[in-house]
Amino acid sequence: MSVDSTASPGPTVFVLFGATGDLAKRLVLPSFFRLVEEKLLPDEWRLIGSGRRSKTDDEFRDDVRAALEQFGDLRPADGPWDEFSSRLRFAGGGFTPDDAGELLDRIAEARGDLGQDAQLVHYLGLPPQTFGEYTRALGAHGLAEGSRVVYEKPFGTSLETFRELDEVVHDVLEESQVFRIDHFLGKEATQELRALRFANGLFGSSWDRHHVAAVEIDVPETLDVADRAEFYDATGAVLDMLVTHLFQVAAEVAMDPPATFGPDDVAAARNDVIRCFRPLAREDVVRGQFDGYRDLDHVADDSTTETFVAARLWVDSDRWRGVPFLLRTGKRMAESHQKVNLVFRDPQDGPLTGDDLPARGNVLCFDLAGDGALALSMNVKTPGASLELGTTWTQIPLDGLSGGDPLPPYVRLIHDVLVGDRALFTRPDGLEDVWKVAAEVLDDHRQPEPYAPGSWGPESAVRLADPVGWVLPH
Numbered sequence: 001m002s003v004d005s006t007a008s009p010g011p012t013v014f015v016l017f018g019a020t021g022d023l024a025k026r027l028v029l030p031s032f033f034r035l036v037e038e039k040l041l042p043d044e045w046r047l048i049g050s051g052r053r054s055k056t057d058d059e060f061r062d063d064v065r066a067a068l069e070q071f072g073d074l075r076p077a078d079g080p081w082d083e084f085s086s087r088l089r090f091a092g093g094g095f096t097p098d099d100a101g102e103l104l105d106r107i108a109e110a111r112g113d114l115g116q117d118a119q120l121v122h123y124l125g126l127p128p129q130t131f132g133e134y135t136r137a138l139g140a141h142g143l144a145e146g147s148r149v150v151y152e153k154p155f156g157t158s159l160e161t162f163r164e165l166d167e168v169v170h171d172v173l174e175e176s177q178v179f180r181i182d183h184f185l186g187k188e189a190t191q192e193l194r195a196l197r198f199a200n201g202l203f204g205s206s207w208d209r210h211h212v213a214a215v216e217i218d219v220p221e222t223l224d225v226a227d228r229a230e231f232y233d234a235t236g237a238v239l240d241m242l243v244t245h246l247f248q249v250a251a252e253v254a255m256d257p258p259a260t261f262g263p264d265d266v267a268a269a270r271n272d273v274i275r276c277f278r279p280l281a282r283e284d285v286v287r288g289q290f291d292g293y294r295d296l297d298h299v300a301d302d303s304t305t306e307t308f309v310a311a312r313l314w315v316d317s318d319r320w321r322g323v324p325f326l327l328r329t330g331k332r333m334a335e336s337h338q339k340v341n342l343v344f345r346d347p348q349d350g351p352l353t354g355d356d357l358p359a360r361g362n363v364l365c366f367d368l369a370g371d372g373a374l375a376l377s378m379n380v381k382t383p384g385a386s387l388e389l390g391t392t393w394t395q396i397p398l399d400g401l402s403g404g405d406p407l408p409p410y411v412r413l414i415h416d417v418l419v420g421d422r423a424l425f426t427r428p429d430g431l432e433d434v435w436k437v438a439a440e441v442l443d444d445h446r447q448p449e450p451y452a453p454g455s456w457g458p459e460s461a462v463r464l465a466d467p468v469g470w471v472l473p474h
């Protein structure tokens with residue numbers, strides 16, 4: 001099915017479950033403000049924040065304003081704050097299958113204002129363990145029919161809980177109503193990856209094990225978890241980042257060419273290659289925990305939650321057999337970046353091989369952070385009389401391209417939900433395989449290896465990348 005993503009959506013009531021949470025403040029609410037600024041919301045809309053405690057609409061507006069001040073690229077004073085805030089409502093009292101709290105009344109009011117046929121969009125910005133219960137509640141209170149429902153990640157926390165959740169979701173909703181978000185798929189540079197590969201013979205013809213020595217997906221963060229320690233301690237880096245964002249990006253890199261760029265073909269290509277991911281063995285994974293993590297409030301003194309993970313993933317497809325996909329992420333690390341590196345093999349014959357060449361000298365890098373960027377490193381002759389080789393990088397910022405002003409991923413994806421475009425959302429068949437690949441690691445509750453805050457993680461994670469090694473910051 002193709003969707004016109006420039007079409008203007010009709011009147012919409014957007015219910016944000018978890019509206020008091022970290023995700024809402026950091027990403028969802030600022031994205032709504034940007035959508036208003038970009039004139040990408042329907043003419044008529046309401047956003048109803050939902051939470052377990054009571055709050056007046058004005059208190060909610062104050063909280064939203066504070067969140068935009070703290071996290072938004074666009075400050076309330078510099079944007080359409082009055083128009084935006086007049087559309088905000090709050091429904092307290094929680095939402096369970098037995099008790100809808102204030103939500104039904106608030107939706108009825110909004111429909112009274114916008115029309116009874118206003119589109120309902122529910123956004124579950126909640127801890128993943130609660131998705132099943134909130135889905136049942138949507139069904140029990142008659143809020144599922146005709147609606148669209150956005151699920152944050154992770155969709156499930158193991159193969160078993162994924163299957164249970166999938167069953168509940170499909171009891172209550174048609175698959176076409178479901179939008180499982182993974183915002184790394186919505187990043188501009190993730191989409192640029194496809195364009196660069198399929199629109200340029202130079203790269204498309206080199207996208208395989210004959211030309212690539214390793215693929216690295218490297219997302220270290222300096223960020224702490226102190227302000228969301230309760231959520232984080234129940235989640236950990238494997239669920240929070242590895243089996244979600246990093247696996248989906250790995251699938252984008254590793255997929256065989258889809259028949260078309262239509263949503264079904266791209267999703268099928270991603271799912272086909274995830275089926276080729278070899279289940280991660282313990283020796284291919286390093287779990288780490290930064291020193292001091294267990295001293296945080298809301299973290300158990302004997303917590304075995306990992307704040308760092310590095311994995312060597314093998315993709316057993318004809319295209320990638322034998323090429324390590326090195327995935328790494330963690331909190332309180334030496335620096336923050338979000339890079340996908342294709343490290344090209346050294347020339348196999350000719351006058352310059354192996355020891356003559358700088359290590360990791362020929363790399364194609366997609367920088368997924370911010371507006372996104374591409375970079376390419378090459379071995380070149382350094383100026384002078386003798387043939388000395390050095391490595392040089394060239395950078396192409398994506399916001400510098402003609403017409404460039406990339407939408408941040410949450411802005412882009414929320415707009416896709418409003419217009420019904422599911423191309424950049426995950427599907428259950430691919431996720432079933434993700435949980436199978438991760439099963440052994442998810443079952444590993446041994447004490448993670450310690451690492452110093454501000455470092456690159458445990459030493460054994462550096463060795464995991466041998467012999468290619470991690471591409472260094474450039």
Ligand SMILES: NC(=O)C1=CN([C@@H]2O[C@H](COP(=O)(O)OP(=O)(O)OC[C@H]3O[C@@H](n4cnc5c(N)ncnc54)[C@H](OP(=O)(O)O)[C@@H]3O)[C@@H](O)[C@H]2O)C=CC1
Binds near residue numbers: 021124126130
């Ligand atoms: N934070 C981030 O940067 C990102 C988060 N995500 C995903 O977004 C989702 C929400 O994450 P985040 O906002 O960080 O989490 P929070 O811990 O901040 O929780 C969000 C909100 O959920 C509400 N809630 C409702 N029911 C429960 C319950 N039974 N137990 C605990 N809280 C409940 C709480 O609101 P109240 O008390 O008002 O009911 C809480 O404020 C997760 O699935 C996460 O993976 C994805 C990308 C980035």
Ligand SMILES: O=C1O[C@H](COP(=O)(O)O)[C@@H](O)[C@H](O)[C@H]1O
Binds near residue numbers: 241
């Ligand atoms: O989903 C998540 O992503 C963020 C990092 O993504 P960003 O693109 O918004 O920087 C990560 O910090 C968080 O722990 C995780 O839940």
